[in-house]
Amino acid sequence: KRRNDYLRSMSQTLSTEQLNRIADHYGTPVYVYHAEKITQQFSRLTEAFASSDSRFFYACKALTNINILKHIRSLGCNVDCSSVNEVHLAVKAGFDPKNILYTSNGIAFSEIEEAAGQGVNINIDSLSNLEKFGRRYGGTYPVGIRLRPNIMAGGNLKISTGHEKSKFGIPVEQLNAILALVEKYDLRIAGLHIHTGSEIRDVEVFMKVADIFFELAPHFKDLVYLDLGGGFKVPYKENETGTDIELLGQKVAEVLNKLQQVYGRRLQAWFEPGKFLVSEAGYFITQVNVLKESATAAFAGVNSGFNHLIRPMFYESYHRITNISNPEGDKKHYAVVGNICETDTFAWDRELNEVREGDFLVFHNAGAYGFEMGSNYNSRYLPAQVLVKDGAHHLIRKRDVFDDLLRNQVEVL
Numbered sequence: 001k002r003r004n005d006y007l008r009s010m011s012q013t014l015s016t017e018q019l020n021r022i023a024d025h026y027g028t029p030v031y032v033y034h035a036e037k038i039t040q041q042f043s044r045l046t047e048a049f050a051s052s053d054s055r056f057f058y059a060c061k062a063l064t065n066i067n068i069l070k071h072i073r074s075l076g077c078n079v080d081c082s083s084v085n086e087v088h089l090a091v092k093a094g095f096d097p098k099n100i101l102y103t104s105n106g107i108a109f110s111e112i113e114e115a116a117g118q119g120v121n122i123n124i125d126s127l128s129n130l131e132k133f134g135r136r137y138g139g140t141y142p143v144g145i146r147l148r149p150n151i152m153a154g155g156n157l158k159i160s161t162g163h164e165k166s167k168f169g170i171p172v173e174q175l176n177a178i179l180a181l182v183e184k185y186d187l188r189i190a191g192l193h194i195h196t197g198s199e200i201r202d203v204e205v206f207m208k209v210a211d212i213f214f215e216l217a218p219h220f221k222d223l224v225y226l227d228l229g230g231g232f233k234v235p236y237k238e239n240e241t242g243t244d245i246e247l248l249g250q251k252v253a254e255v256l257n258k259l260q261q262v263y264g265r266r267l268q269a270w271f272e273p274g275k276f277l278v279s280e281a282g283y284f285i286t287q288v289n290v291l292k293e294s295a296t297a298a299f300a301g302v303n304s305g306f307n308h309l310i311r312p313m314f315y316e317s318y319h320r321i322t323n324i325s326n327p328e329g330d331k332k333h334y335a336v337v338g339n340i341c342e343t344d345t346f347a348w349d350r351e352l353n354e355v356r357e358g359d360f361l362v363f364h365n366a367g368a369y370g371f372e373m374g375s376n377y378n379s380r381y382l383p384a385q386v387l388v389k390d391g392a393h394h395l396i397r398k399r400d401v402f403d404d405l406l407r408n409q410v411e412v413l
């Protein structure tokens with residue numbers, strides 16, 4: 001029965017009517033987020049990991065709107081930040097500093113000092129900053145270190161972060177240099193962190209990371225947490241499967257139990273999911289400006305482009321597209337393209353219900369790294385954002401207006 005409840009709740013989506021109403025009301029292009037879907041994803045995590053001592057930090061780089069942050073906080077989820085500005089946003093959203101984690105890379109030490117000033121958890125990703133940290137704080141501020149495990153994993157090379165050519169983390173083979181700094185400055189290493197990449201379907205990748213932690217943990221006497229990063233895969237295509245979170249939860253519980261024997265104390269597992277929490281909760285609604293027929297393709301040109309959703313062009317990512325204006329229309333094939341003066345093709349050959357000019361096309365799974373990676377390229381406006389919660393819809397970010405394009409420009413001529 002529980003499984004059935006679960007499957008039913010998995011289909012929690014916004015209906016075609018709801019999306020049409022929102023598009024009519026706010027205009028397009030518009031991002032729409034469904035709070036209950038985020039809640040559901042978080043519940044799935046907490047249920048799957050109920051038997052292990054795990055903590056979840058939402059990787060807010062995926063979507064930082066303050067209302068999303070507040071909703072996530074209200075669920076009892078923590079937050080992971082990738083810049084000090086995200087730390088400030090998290091504080092503004094009401095997160096307690098002890099529930100904020102700052103995992104950055106390549107940043108100036110001044111950002112680490114600024115984050116430490118807020119009292120948040122910090123993972124450091126270079127020997128250079130670890131040394132500066134030691135000089136400044138010694139053992140007075142417990143800190144985590146981000147390691148590069150030399151593991152290739154993730155949906156594509158651009159989102160793989162743990163391999164041996166990756167810039168992220170301190171390479172594990174530099175353990176002795178880390179230990180020398182720990183000793184020199186009497187550092188209290190509270191956590192070890194490894195994030196191998198995004199869209200990791202295979203639970204075994206996390207187990208490989210756990211193996212590395214098994215080897216390394218005994219070298220650090222003050223550990224509180226082992227941070228396995230984010231990267232849980234969500235299905236983007238029809239019939240695709242995501243990471244088996246339930247299996248991962250079981251395995252992590254086993255790992256923590258075994259580790260207790262080796263380490264002598266119980267450690268926590270920390271995770272930093274971004275896509276898992278917000279990807280499926282997001283819809284990006286566009287409108288068809290122009291239909292163009294050619295011998296090779298029928299183009300459906302929408303009022304957007306890679307200035308609003310860059311994932312298909314940057315990573316060749318697949319986003320499901322539906323025509324919510326003509327859900328019963330005959331199936332036809334289209335190249336779905338944007339209106340930017342570049343090749344901004346969302347899909348080269350996609351079967352859609354017949355598309356007419358003026359129809360609303362929805363990009364699914366657009367909650368993570370959609371709006372967030374948007375820009376004003378071609379002097380176009382960033383879209384509006386709308387939150388659906390408890391059946392009501394709320395504007396949570398206004399569409400840009402012309403003045404926004406000039407806001408920070410200084411006219412000197």
Ligand code: LLP
Pocket residue numbers: 059062080103159161195197198199229230231232272273274275276311315368369
């Ligand atoms: N933790 C760290 C240290 C990360 O670098 C990332 C993602 C995450 C957690 C969250 O990963 P997630 O659970 O969202 O997969 N823009 C790309 C994804 C880049 C992810 C960058 N770091 C995309 O749209 O596919």
